[in-house]
Amino acid sequence: HCQISGLDVIEGIIAVEETEFNKKQRNTGKWQKMAKPHAFTVYYVKKARNHRWRCSDVTFWCVDEHLCNQWIQALKELLEMQKSRPKQLLVYINPYGGRRQGKRIYEQKVAPLFSLASISTDVVITEHANHAKDNLFEVNINKYDGVVCVGGDGMFSEVMHGLIGRMQKDSGIDQNNPKAPLVQCNIRIGIIPAGSTDCICYSTVGIIDPVTSALHIIVGDCQPLDVSSVHHNNTFLKYSVSLLGYGFYGDILKDSEKKRWMGPMRYDYSGFKTFLSHHYYEGTISFQPARHTLGSPRDKDSCRTGCYICKKSEQQLAEQHKERGLKREEDEEEWKVIKGKFLAINAVNMSCACPRSPKGLSPAAHLADGSADLILVRKCSRFDFLRYLVRHTNQDDQFDFSFVDVYRVKSFQFTSKLSEDNESNVTDIGKKRFGQFCRDHPACCCNSANSTWNCDGETLDSSAIEVRVHCQLMKLFARGIEENCKGEDADSQSSVEQLL
Numbered sequence: 392h393c394q395i396s397g398l399d400v401i402e403g404i405i406a407v408e409e410t411e412f413n414k415k416q417r418n419t420g421k422w423q424k425m426a427k428p429h430a431f432t433v434y435y436v437k438k439a440r441n442h443r444w445r446c447s448d449v450t451f452w453c454v455d456e457h458l459c460n461q462w463i464q465a466l467k468e469l470l471e472m473q474k475s476r477p478k479q480l481l482v483y484i485n486p487y488g489g490r491r492q493g494k495r496i497y498e499q500k501v502a503p504l505f506s507l508a509s510i511s512t513d514v515v516i517t518e519h520a521n522h523a524k525d526n527l528f529e530v531n532i533n534k535y536d537g538v539v540c541v542g543g544d545g546m547f548s549e550v551m552h553g554l555i556g557r558m559q560k561d562s563g564i565d566q567n568n569p570k571a572p573l574v575q576c577n578i579r580i581g582i583i584p585a586g587s588t589d590c591i592c593y594s595t596v597g598i599i600d601p602v603t604s605a606l607h608i609i610v611g612d613c614q615p616l617d618v619s620s621v622h623h624n625n626t627f628l629k630y631s632v633s634l635l636g637y638g639f640y641g642d643i644l645k646d647s648e649k650k651r652w653m654g655p656m657r658y659d660y661s662g663f664k665t666f667l668s669h670h671y672y673e674g675t676i677s678f679q680p681a682r683h684t685l686g687s688p689r690d691k692d693s694c695r696t697g698c699y700i701c702k703k704s705e706q707q708l709a710e711q712h713k714e715r716g717l718k719r720e721e722d723e724e725e726w727k728v729i730k731g732k733f734l735a736i737n738a739v740n741m742s743c744a745c746p747r748s749p750k751g752l753s754p755a756a757h758l759a760d761g762s763a764d765l766i767l768v769r770k771c772s773r774f775d776f777l778r779y780l781v782r783h784t785n786q787d788d789q790f791d792f793s794f795v796d797v798y799r800v801k802s803f804q805f806t807s808k809l810s811e812d813n814e815s816n817v818t819d820i821g822k823k824r825f826g827q828f829c830r831d832h833p834a835c836c837c838n839s840a841n842s843t844w845n846c847d848g849e850t851l852d853s854s855a856i857e858v859r860v861h862c863q864l865m866k867l868f869a870r871g872i873e874e875n876c877k878g879e880d881a882d883s884q885s886s887v888e889q890l891l
């Protein structure tokens with residue numbers, strides 16, 4: 392009993408049930424000798440290769456009915472004491488995300504596990520874009536221990552906007568104020584991956600697998616996440632947790648939106664087209680370096696479960712909350728200004744690892760350190776840009792190029808040259824009328840039109856933006872990527888298996 396009451400063992404248990412066994416079972420093995428055997432089954436998390444989790448079970452038999460019931464009772468009580476586990480979830484399914492398998496994935500792989508773990512659910516199958524977001528402003532949110540989204544990064548973004556927006560509305564915070572201290576959202580979001588990129592799931596769990604994600608929800612994992620707010624002229628545009636990309640990733644997204652019918656393949660098609668077009672964009676980027684964090688984007692170590700850099704930021708955040716009312720430090724801190732011609736500007740709040748790019752766009756970025764990595768890819772040859780892109784997919788250092796710079800920042804602003812010119816010389820009719828073309832050299836790939844910002848897979852309407860990272864603004868049912876104890880490919884035993 393002493394060992395079973397150990398917290399780590401209980402953490403891995405999904406459910407405990409009395410076992411009804413049939414004649415066939417009774418006639419097998421040593422249990423045949425038992426006059427009237429009694430049994431209970433423990434369902435537990437089995438850790439498999441590459442961060443995959445599976446539900447496994449083990450059945451315990453004994454002749455004493457009273458003893459058997461005592462075990463069931465004791466284990467159920469211990470499970471009941473796990474307060475971080477959700478009991479009531481609100482589930483949104485996007486039936487059109489990714490390969491359009493969201494509904495099937497949920498019904499066949501996830502719902503049976505939730506039911507085994509005695510989790511009640513209210514399920515909404517979305518009928519249009521923004522259905523989930525709008526609904527989150529209306530529901531009795533206090534009834535739920537968490538919200539689950541079945542879909543891709545876009546669906547997650549919708550649910551996140553609904554929850555964060557609802558929190559700010561309920562607390563009287565004006566989201567249009569870029570300097571407003573936002574209220575943290577304590578209702579966790581679970582992601583059941585059924586999209587095209589599923590970068591947020593991959594970067595926080597380590598694998599795109601609906602069963603693994605469902606099990607992280609069941610055991611009540613909690614991973615805080617940084618969120619960036621994006622504003623234009625004191626107007627709130629969007630929140631971002633993964634990629635804010637201008638130039639290359641913005642152009643891919645814009646082109647791929649017209650090809651949604653292609654499913655996840657649309658990104659490869661538009662990626663190839665955008666690579667060939669090789670457009671660069673002129674503009675000014677100003678940023679405040681993140682001096683509060685311990686890490687740097689060139690670190691060799693990545694953010695993993697229990698990351699000490701994220702923990703340090705959590706402590707700093709708690710101290711800041713205590714000192715609320717004092718003038719914010721960041722207003723006085725220095726801004727660095729860089730003008731240039733960029734093929735891509737990528738600001739990432741997390742590594743942005745996904746199956747296409749297993750280490751991500753910034754392998755050392757942290758999930759919850761209160762900073763984003765700002766990657767500036769300056770104008771270079773097509774061949775050099777290809778070398779850079781190939782490094783998204785292999786182990787080589789993506790930042791080891793003369794035309795790539797990376798900074799860890801807590802806020803930044805961008806204005807395109809085109810909008811600067813238009814603002815400074817609004818009466819120059821010729822410039823405005825012909826602004827869409829490069830008049831100097833039509834074949835040089837420079838583009839005097841603006842690119843589009845890709846904000847977690849959604850386009851933004853404005854090219855001039857103001858971005859601020861909000862440390863740990865929300866939480867996921869996840870634990871970050873676990874370090875493999877026996878090397879990348881080896882199975883690691885769960886606490887329940889070690890006990891067995």
Ligand SMILES: Nc1ncnc2c1ncn2[C@@H]1O[C@H](COP(=O)(O)OP(=O)(O)OP(=O)(O)O)[C@@H](O)[C@H]1O
Pocket residue numbers: 484485486487488489490516517518519520521522541542543544545546547549585586587588589590848849
């Ligand atoms: N019923 C619906 N009909 C049309 N669009 C929807 C519906 N439900 C949600 N959406 C929208 O679909 C968009 C894309 O969905 P989702 O993120 O699930 O898939 P994806 O774009 O294929 O994957 P990824 O974002 O990972 O690239 C979301 O922005 C969401 O707002």
Ligand SMILES: CCCCCCCCCCCCC/C=C/[C@@H](O)[C@H](CO)NC(C)=O
Pocket residue numbers: 543544545587588589590633634640644658743745747748752777780781783784845846847848849
């Ligand atoms: C010649 C080889 C080039 C290969 C380059 C592949 C790199 C792919 C990296 C994708 C990173 C995606 C970052 C995540 C972005 C998501 O927010 C968004 C929405 O799902 N997805 C995309 C593709 O914009």
Ligand SMILES: [Ca+2]
Pocket residue numbers: 617739740741756757758759760761762763
């Ligand atoms: Ca971060």
